[in-house]
Amino acid sequence: MEFLQAQLPRYLDGAWITIQLTLGGAILAFVLAMLFGIMGTARFWILRAITTVYVEVFRGIAALVVMFWFVFAIPDMSGYELDPMFAAILALGLNVGAYGAEVVRAALNAVPRAQVEATIALNLSWFQRMRLVVLPQAWAQMLPTFGNLIIELMKATAVVYLVGILDLTAVAREVRTGTGETIAAFGIAFVLYYLIAQVLIFGMRLLERRANARLGRTPPSGGGLMNLLRPPSVGTRVGVAK
Amino acid sequence: MSPSDTPENTTAPGGGNSGEAPAEGPLIVFDQVVKRFGDLTVLDHLDFSVAHGERVTLIGPSGSGKTTILRLLMTLEKVTEGHIWIDGEPFSHMPRGNGLVPAGETYLRMKRKRIGMVFQQFNLFPNMSVRKNIMEAPVHVLGVSKDEAAQKAEELLDLVGLGDKIDAHPTQLSGGQQQRVAIARALAMSPEILLLDEVTSALDPELVTGVLDVLREVAENTDITMLCVTHEMGFARDVSHRVLMFDQGRIAEEGHPDQIFGDPRQERTKSFLKSVLENGH
Numbered sequence: 264m265e266f267l268q269a270q271l272p273r274y275l276d277g278a279w280i281t282i283q284l285t286l287g288g289a290i291l292a293f294v295l296a297m298l299f300g301i302m303g304t305a306r307f308w309i310l311r312a313i314t315t316v317y318v319e320v321f322r323g324i325a326a327l328v329v330m331f332w333f334v335f336a337i338p339d340m341s342g343y344e345l346d347p348m349f350a351a352i353l354a355l356g357l358n359v360g361a362y363g364a365e366v367v368r369a370a371l372n373a374v375p376r377a378q379v380e381a382t383i384a385l386n387l388s389w390f391q392r393m394r395l396v397v398l399p400q401a402w403a404q405m406l407p408t409f410g411n412l413i414i415e416l417m418k419a420t421a422v423v424y425l426v427g428i429l430d431l432t433a434v435a436r437e438v439r440t441g442t443g444e445t446i447a448a449f450g451i452a453f454v455l456y457y458l459i460a461q462v463l464i465f466g467m468r469l470l471e472r473r474a475n476a477r478l479g480r481t482p483p484s485g486g487g488l489m490n491l492l493r494p495p496s497v498g499t500r501v502g503v504a505k
Numbered sequence: 506m507s508p509s510d511t512p513e514n515t516t517a518p519g520g521g522n523s524g525e526a527p528a529e530g531p532l533i534v535f536d537q538v539v540k541r542f543g544d545l546t547v548l549d550h551l552d553f554s555v556a557h558g559e560r561v562t563l564i565g566p567s568g569s570g571k572t573t574i575l576r577l578l579m580t581l582e583k584v585t586e587g588h589i590w591i592d593g594e595p596f597s598h599m600p601r602g603n604g605l606v607p608a609g610e611t612y613l614r615m616k617r618k619r620i621g622m623v624f625q626q627f628n629l630f631p632n633m634s635v636r637k638n639i640m641e642a643p644v645h646v647l648g649v650s651k652d653e654a655a656q657k658a659e660e661l662l663d664l665v666g667l668g669d670k671i672d673a674h675p676t677q678l679s680g681g682q683q684q685r686v687a688i689a690r691a692l693a694m695s696p697e698i699l700l701l702d703e704v705t706s707a708l709d710p711e712l713v714t715g716v717l718d719v720l721r722e723v724a725e726n727t728d729i730t731m732l733c734v735t736h737e738m739g740f741a742r743d744v745s746h747r748v749l750m751f752d753q754g755r756i757a758e759e760g761h762p763d764q765i766f767g768d769p770r771q772e773r774t775k776s777f778l779k780s781v782l783e784n785g786h
Binding site for chain 2: 479
């Protein structure tokens with residue numbers, strides 16, 4: 264208990280860094296995923312080709328290598344030093360964004376052709392079709408996978424101690440070296456990672472539920488908050504009148 | 506409009522873009538239109554025209570090309586050969602230099618403003634309320650104010666008998682109700698040409714009447730030109746000025762509904778009508 268009291272502030276500092284990396288990486292990944300995912304469904308082959316190159320390059324390279332590149336190689340080449348936090352967010356965002364772009368592309372392509380035809384019959388422009396019809400419908404489909412990706416992203420932040428960032432994992436390692444309390448040192452990190460993940464999962468399920476409600480799908484067992492602790496059943500449709 | 510107003514099969518304006526169409530010329534002209542999907546020829550050098558305000562029903566066995574005609578007019582498909590003209594102006598193609606080239610997206614957006622379509626599967630947007638389904642296109646495409654669009658949505662929903670469903674979600678409606686909302690949505694864009702693609706085929710029999718009643722009302726009270734693909738022969742007889750019987754991508758027979766249904770001349774038409782009647786439509 265004394266150990267916990269003494270070390271907790273350091274852990275919370277580390278956890279805060281982990282949260283910042285996760286949220287920063289997620290925002291960047293989201294923007295990239297949307298941008299490249301939408302480009303991946305474009306009519307012009309050049310836009311689709313750009314998406315393919317981005318996805319294949321950043322999906323194929325470990326985020327850690329990209330991070331090393333930003334933190335060590337680029338300063339060597341150009342003389343500019345990147346802030347390690349910024350470099351880490353960039354590397355994580357580029358990596359997870361590549362996975363996300365594929366999720367977005369698949370979700371957009373899964374919107375029924377008939378929906379697109381209805382927008383043509385109403386003479387909507389490409390942009391209006393995307394904004395009013397296709398993206399809102401694809402959104403519900405993207406969210407479950409986005410939920411997995413943000414958890415993956417959060418766990419992937421654990422490598423940033425290798426570029427000198429004092430995240431949750433780095434704190435745990437330091438505490439262990441400093442105190443010799445291996446079990447407690449990693450036990451606390453274990454619990455904190457778990458708590459962060461639970462908050463993220465909870466938030467994603469809330470978003471999912473809202474997205475499904477907008478499409479007229481309601482969870483079969485009602486909408487109580489406790490239901491968010493269970494995984495939602497995707498695509499359940501009830502209450503369709505005949 | 507009496508059936509005698511129906512124009513004869515007007516010769517379509519040939520290639521080139523010279524010479525202005527007469528003011529009272531046909532509204533829609535198919536000029537030697539060919540549509541192929543791979544090796545399959547769906548429309549085979551088709552010529553036909555539709556007058557302003559005319560209501561034409563297209564009948565024929567499935568695969569005879571009727572739906573393809575509507576889809577070409579809605580620009581959901583492109584012609585393989587030939588041209589489509591609307592009001593004397595090229596529609597499937599656009600003028601460039603001295604000739605015509607396949608129409609680009611910008612040109613199509615300008616031209617298809619006049620055309621609306623109702624689909625077999627309704628295709629309402631599940632991410633919007635009934636109100637939004639009807640309002641969004643007038644607001645975003647025509648630039649109508651939100652208040653005006655909302656008021657029009659209410660009027661149209663009253664017209665189709667669903668005034669109380671304005672805040673409902675499409676999934677809360679029956680198929681027949683969804684289709685009536687889809688009709689209201691198409692009408693909200695004030696189309697001059699309305700395309701109806703087997704609009705009752707996906708409905709349970711007891712819901713068909715409500716949808717057809719709405720369309721009868723639209724036919725009676727507006728001068729919208731209608732092209733209608735249907736197996737509802739009674740409806741076709743009531744509302745259309747002319748019936749076209751399609752077979753294998755060509756018009757097998759055409760005429761006034763009383764003649765086509767009462768005294769079909771072609772064997773193909775007779776056997777088709779017989780099979781439809783036997784299937785209980």
